[in-house]
Amino acid sequence: MSAxxxxxxxxxxxxxxxxPARAGRARxxxxxxxxLKTFEFAMMAPALTVLFVLSWVPxxxxxxxxFAKVRTLGGVSLTFTGADNWSAVLGDGAIWASWARSLVYxxxxxxxxxxxxxxxxLVLHQLVRARSVxxxxxxxxxxxxxxxxxxxxxxxxxSTIGLYxxxxxxxxxxxxxxxSPSTALPTIVSIDVWQxxxxxxxxxxxxxxxxxxxTLEAATVDxxxxxxxxxxxxxxxxxxxxxxxxxxxxxxxxxxxDIVVATTNGGPADATKxxxxxxxxxxxxFNNQLGKAAVLGLTMLxxxxxxxxxxxxxxxxRPSIAAGDxxxxx
Amino acid sequence: xxxxxxxxARSMSRLLVPALAVVIAVWAGLxxxxxxxxxxxxxxAIRTSHPTISFTPTLDNFRNLFLGGNRVGAxxxxxxxxxGVSTVIAVVLxxxxxxxxxxxxxxxxxxxxxxxxSTRMAxxxxxxxxxxxxxxxxxxxxxxxxxxxxxxxxxxxxxxxLMSAFFARIPESVEEAxxxxxxxxxxxxxxxxxxxxxAGIVTTAxxxxxxxxxxxxxxxxxxxxxxxxxxxxAGALVTQSGIDWGLLSAxxxxxxxxxxxAGLAVRRHLVSGLSLGAVTGE
Numbered sequence: 001m002s003a004x005x006x007x008x009x010x011x012x013x014x015x016x017x018x019x020p021a022r023a024g025r026a027r028x029x030x031x032x033x034x035x036l037k038t039f040e041f042a043m044m045a046p047a048l049t050v051l052f053v054l055s056w057v058p059x060x061x062x063x064x065x066x067f068a069k070v071r072t073l074g075g076v077s078l079t080f081t082g083a084d085n086w087s088a089v090l091g092d093g094a095i096w097a098s099w100a101r102s103l104v105y106x107x108x109x110x111x112x113x114x115x116x117x118x119x120x121x122l123v124l125h126q127l128v129r130a131r132s133v134x135x136x137x138x139x140x141x142x143x144x145x146x147x148x149x150x151x152x153x154x155x156x157x158x159s160t161i162g163l164y165x166x167x168x169x170x171x172x173x174x175x176x177x178x179x180s181p182s183t184a185l186p187t188i189v190s191i192d193v194w195q196x197x198x199x200x201x202x203x204x205x206x207x208x209x210x211x212x213x214x215t216l217e218a219a220t221v222d223x224x225x226x227x228x229x230x231x232x233x234x235x236x237x238x239x240x241x242x243x244x245x246x247x248x249x250x251x252x253x254x255x256x257x258d259i260v261v262a263t264t265n266g267g268p269a270d271a272t273k274x275x276x277x278x279x280x281x282x283x284x285x286f287n288n289q290l291g292k293a294a295v296l297g298l299t300m301l302x303x304x305x306x307x308x309x310x311x312x313x314x315x316x317x318r319p320s321i322a323a324g325d326x327x328x329x330x
Numbered sequence: 331x332x333x334x335x336x337x338x339a340r341s342m343s344r345l346l347v348p349a350l351a352v353v354i355a356v357w358a359g360l361x362x363x364x365x366x367x368x369x370x371x372x373x374x375a376i377r378t379s380h381p382t383i384s385f386t387p388t389l390d391n392f393r394n395l396f397l398g399g400n401r402v403g404a405x406x407x408x409x410x411x412x413x414g415v416s417t418v419i420a421v422v423l424x425x426x427x428x429x430x431x432x433x434x435x436x437x438x439x440x441x442x443x444x445x446x447x448s449t450r451m452a453x454x455x456x457x458x459x460x461x462x463x464x465x466x467x468x469x470x471x472x473x474x475x476x477x478x479x480x481x482x483x484x485x486x487x488x489x490x491x492l493m494s495a496f497f498a499r500i501p502e503s504v505e506e507a508x509x510x511x512x513x514x515x516x517x518x519x520x521x522x523x524x525x526x527x528x529a530g531i532v533t534t535a536x537x538x539x540x541x542x543x544x545x546x547x548x549x550x551x552x553x554x555x556x557x558x559x560x561x562x563x564a565g566a567l568v569t570q571s572g573i574d575w576g577l578l579s580a581x582x583x584x585x586x587x588x589x590x591x592a593g594l595a596v597r598r599h600l601v602s603g604l605s606l607g608a609v610t611g612e
Contacts, residue, residue, distance in 0.1 A: 035436025039515045043430030047423035047490055048442070054483040055449040058460035065460065076467040120354055126347045134351050136594055137359045142604075143593040144362070145544035145561045148582045151568070152361055155368070155575050163364055163381040198358065199604055206601045206609050244608045251451045258546045262565070276455035283459050284551060290459060297456030304456075308448035312440070315608040 062301075065294035072288065085291040094270070095278060095296075101185070102274040108189045109196070110253050114246060116193060117200025122230070124201065125208045139202060141195045150262025153191040154178060181271040184264050188272055192259055196252070200245045207241030208234070243314060251307045254300065275300060362586075368579035376576050391580035402563050402581065409559040411474060412549075413542040416481035420538045424489025425531060429519055431490065432497040433505075443494075447606075450487035454547045457483055462551055472554030480548045485538040488606075492537075495607025496530025497523060533599040536592045543589060560585050 035041055066085055068078040089095055120138060124131055141149065156164040159176040168177070177187040211234055219229045235242070257276035260266070266273035266281070275296055283293035367383065368376055369392070375385035395402045431442060461480060462471070470476030500523055508518040524531075546561040553559065558566070560581070567578050593600070601609050 035434060035438065038434065038436070040430040040434040041436075043519075044427040044434070044442070047427035047486060050423065050482060051446065051449060051486055051490075054461075054479065054486070055445070055452075058457060058464060058483075061460040061463060062456070065463065070463065072463065072466050076463055123347060123350045123354060127351050130348075130351065134355050136597065137355045139593065139597065139600070140362055140590055141358055143540055143544075143589040144582075144586050145546060145564070145589075147544075147546035147561045147564055148585060151564060151573075151578060152365055152582065154573075155578070156361055156364065158575075160379055161377060161381065161575070164361075166379075166381055194358070194361070202601055203605050203609060241609060244605050248605055248608075255451070255453050256547075257455060261546070262568075276453065279455045279459070280551075283462065290463065293459045297453070297459050300453040300456045304451040304453055305448050308444060308451045311451075311606070311608075312444050312447055315606075 059301075062294050062297055065291055066298055068291055070288075070290035070294075072290070081291070085295045089292050089295040095275075097270070098273050098275050098278045101272070102276075105185065105189065105272075105274050106250075106253055108186075109192045110246070110249050112189065112193050113197045113200050113249055114242075116197045117245065118204055120197060120201035121204035121208055124205055135202075135205070138198045140198075142198050144195070146195065146256055146258035147262045149191060149195045150259040153187075153194075153259070154263055157187065178263055179268055181269045184268055184271045188260055188263055191263065192253075195259070196249065200249055203241060203245040203248070204238065207238040210241075211237050240314070247307060247311045247314075251304060251311075254303060365579050365582050365586075368575060369583045371576060371579075373576055391576040392584075394577055395580045395584070400563070400567075400577070402560070402584075405558050405560050405563040406584070408474065408477075408553075408557055409543060409561075412477045412481060412557075412559060413539055415474075416478045416485055416542050417535055417538045419478070420482055420485035420489040421493075421531060421535045423486060424493045424534060425524065425527075427490045428493025428495075429497050429523060431494045443491075446487045446490050450484060450491060450606075454484075458547060458551050461548075465552060471552055472557055474557055477549060477553050477557055477559070480552050481542045481545060483548075485541055488541070489534050489538055492534045492603060492607050493527070493530060495602070496527045496534070498607075499530075499610065500526050529599055530602075533596045533603040536596045537603045540589050540593060543585070 064078060067082060068080045068085075071077045071079075124135055124138070127134060144152070156162050157168075157177050159165050159174075159179075165176075168174075175183065177183045215233060215237070216229065219233050224232070254276075257274065257280070260272055260274060260277055261280075264272045266277040279293045279296040279300070282289040282296065370387040370389070371385050372388050372390060375382055394400070431439065431446070434442075461483065465471045465476050465480075470479065504522065504526070505518060508522045509515070513521070544561060545559070546565065549557075549559045550562050550565060553562070564578060564581055564585070567574060567581065596603070
C-alpha cells in the first residue's frame with residue numbers, strides 16, 4: 001500500500017521536469033551506458049579495487065597454477081606443464097574417493113542440520129516463557145571458533161577423561177569414536193551439527209514467527225492435527241526462508257574445514273579426508289604440489305559459484321523476506 | 331497465543347515442549363559449560379577417569395597460559411590488531427560500497443552483486459592456495475598487513491553485501507525527501523542513510539569481528555611465529571605428547587567469551603546478518 005502511494009508523486013515530478021520529447025536523449029546523456037562515472041560507482045571504487053586484488057587476481061593465478069608446476073622456494077616460479085595436473089587429479093582414484101566422502105559429509109551435515117534446526121525452531125516457537133533464554137543458550141556454539149569446537153569435541157570424547165565418552169561407554173560405545181575409521185566421519189558430522197544447527201534454527205524460527213497466527217487458528221478450528229498443520233500449512237509458507245537456510249548452510253559447509261583439521265585431520269585411514277583436507281595436504285603438508293591443489297580449488301569454486309547464482313536469483317534483487325522477531329517475546 | 335489446540339494435545343505439549351527445550355539447552359550448552367569448568371580445574375581434577383564437578387577452583391591454567399613458555403600474550407596482541415584493523419577497513423569500505431551498490435543504476439549492477447557474493451562464498455581452501463603464492467611473491471607471508479588483507483578477502487565482500495541489504499531497507503521516500511531538500515548525494519549518505527543504518531553497521535561489524543577473530547585456516551597458512559593469532563595458539567597446544575586440556579580450556583575461554591558476548595549483544599539483528607540480509611529480523 002505505502003509503496004504505491006510513494007511512487008505516484010515521484011513519477012509526476014519526473015515527467016514535469018523533463019519534456020517527453022527530450023527525455024530519452026537526456027537520460028542517455030546523464031547516465032553513461034556503464035554507469036562508471038556516477039557518484040555511486042565512486043563510492044564503490046575503493047572497495048572494488050581491494051576486492052579485485054583479492055578475488056580476480058587470485059582467480060587468474062589459480063587457473064595459471066592449475067596448468068603449471070609451482071615452486072615457491074627462492075621466489076615464486078611457474079613452469080607450464082599443460083594439462084598434467086588436471087589429468088593427474090582426474091585420474092587419481094583416491095581423489096574420487098575423497099569427492100564421494102565429501103558428498104556424504106556435505107549431505108549429512110546439511111541434511112541433519114536442516115531437520116534438527118527445524119525441530120529446535122518448532123520447539124522454541126511453542127515455548128512461551130523461557131524462549132529468549134533458551135534461544136540465547138542455543139546460539140552460543142555458533143560463536144566459538146570452529147577449531148576450538150573441534151578440540152572441544154576431542155576433549156568431550158576423549159576415551160580416558162572425556163565426559164561424553166563416559167556417558168557413551170555406559171551405553172556400550174566404549175571405543176575412541178574419532179580413532180576408528182567407521183565412526184570418525186559420523187562423529188565429525190555430529191560435532192558440526194552441534195555448532196551449526198543453531199544457525200538453521202535461528203533462521204527458521206524467524207520464518208515461523210512470520211506465519212500469520214490467524215492461518216494457524218483456522219487450521220486448528222478445522223480440526224487439523226499438529227503434524228498435518230505443519231506439513232500442509234506451516235512448511236509451504238516457510239518455503240523461501242527454508243531455502244535461505246539451506247543455501248547459507250550449504251555455502252558454509254563447503255567453506256570451512258577447521259573442525260576436521262582439529263579432530264582427525266583426514267584420518268584414521270583417510271576416513272575423514274574430504275576435498276579441502278586433500279587440497280590442504282597437496283598445498284602445504286607433504287610434497288609441495290600446488291598445481292594439483294589449484295585444480296581441486298577450481299572445482300570447489302565451481303560449486304560455490306553455482307550456489308551464489310541460486311542465492312542471487314532468489315534473494316538478490318527482490319526485497320528481503322520479512323520475518324517476525326526470533327526471540328524477544330518471552 | 332499463536333496456537334489453539336484440542337485439550338488433550340495442549341496438556342501434552344504443556345509438558346513436552348518445556349522438556350524438549352531443556353534437552354535442547356543442555357545439548358547446546360553442556361560442552362561450553364564443561365569447557366568453562368575445566369578452565370578453572372586443577373590438573374588432578376581434569377586427568378581423572380571419573381569426570382567430576384567437585385574441585386577447588388584455581389587460576390593456574392590462566393596463569394600458565396600467559397606466563398608460561400606459551401607466549402599467548404603475543405598471540406592475543408596479534409589477534410586484536412588483525413581483527414581490529416580488518417574489521418574497521420571492511421566496515422568503512424563496506425558501508426561506502428554497499429550504499430553505492432544499492433543505489434547504482436547500471437545494467438552491470440547484477441554482475442557486481444554476483445561478483446561480491448561469490449567472493450564471499452568461495453571455499454577458504456580454494457582462496458588460500460593462490461593467496462599463498464601471491465603473498466609469497468609479494469613478501470606478505472608472515473606479516474600483519476598480509477593477514478589483514480587475507481581476512482579482508484572474506485570480510486570485505488561480506489560487509490559490502492550486508493550493508494547493501496541494510497541500506498536497501500531504508501524507504502526510498504526518505505532518501506528522495508533528502509534530495510529534494512537540496513542535499514547532495516554525499517550529504518544524504520552521511521546525514522540520513524548512515525544514521526538510519528546504524529543497527530546494520532553494528533551487526534556487520536560484530537560479524538566481521540567474529541569471522542576474523544575465529545579464523546584458523548588463513549592464519550595458519552599465511553602467518554609464521556611472529557604473526558600467529560589466538561586460534562593458532564590452540565593448534566599449537568596440540569602436541570605429540572598429548573594435550574593439556576586445562577590450558578586449552580583456559581585459552582578457549584579467552585577466545586570465546588568476548589565473541590559470545592558480542593554475538594548475543596546483536597542477537598536481535600543476527601537473523602539478518604547471518605542470512606546475508608535475505609531475512610529481515612527486526
